[in-house]
Amino acid sequence: MKRDSRLSGVLHIVLHMARQDGPVTSEMLARQMDTNPVVIRRIMAGLRERGYVRSEKGRGGGWTLACDLSTVTLRDIYAALGNPSLLAIGNRTESPGCLLEQAVNSALGQAFQDAEALLLSRLGEVTLAMLGADVSRRLRAHGGSRKLEDIHAA
Template sequence: MKRDSRLSGVLHILLHMAQQPGPFTSETLAKAMDTNPVVIRRVMAGLRELGYVRSEKGHGGGWTLACDLSKVTLRDVYAALGSPALLAMRNRTEAPGCLVEQAVNAALDQAFHDAEALLLSRLGEVTLAMLGEDLRKRLGSRKIHDISAHRA
């Protein structure tokens, strides 16, 4: 299964933006993420709708943070992406007529549901501010990492 890296990617972007004053163009962010500006706009669109970031057109335009980083959790960011599927597995058939399949689904659904709930709960415990704090520790005495000098 082709796995989704949008959450990872958008968090990377947000954290970079928190390190320097904006605004950042999609072009700049795309170079740092080694991807395409349109991809950036795509994943940022959901965040904009929820008011976590703002975008401005024209000269001097680009993306800026527009939220209290201590109030936004990774779960919020996940939701801003449209809450894509969390698990790589699914039931063969939902609402099957076959009792055998119903029994299988019931067992799997419970396990799936518990795992999803835990994952969402964990994501809900971490704020963007906490991520930034962790980053500061990792940076240590080092100079602030400039996004334009980004290497994956």
């Protein structure tokens, strides 16, 4: 099944914004992410509604971070995307008339819920600030003097 990579994408965007002072345009972000500006705006809309970022129109406009990175978790970002479904497999029918399918749903549903809960809990343990710190660590490992732009793939 095709995987939804919006969470991965939006986190990448946030990290780019965090390493840039002043607004970043969708155009710039799209180049760095190798995608289309409209896609950027689309996945950022949820974050704007929640106040994690601000956007400004016109010349000199663009996106800026508007939250304390140490208080926003990956789970918050996931929620800002509208809580898309986490699992690629699921029950055939939600409220089946067939008793057999009810038994199947019950067994699978429990496993599904547990896995979803674990994943959400893990996402809730990681803040954007922690992600940012990891980036700094990786930059140092790659030779502290080099700038991100030198390393970033075209």
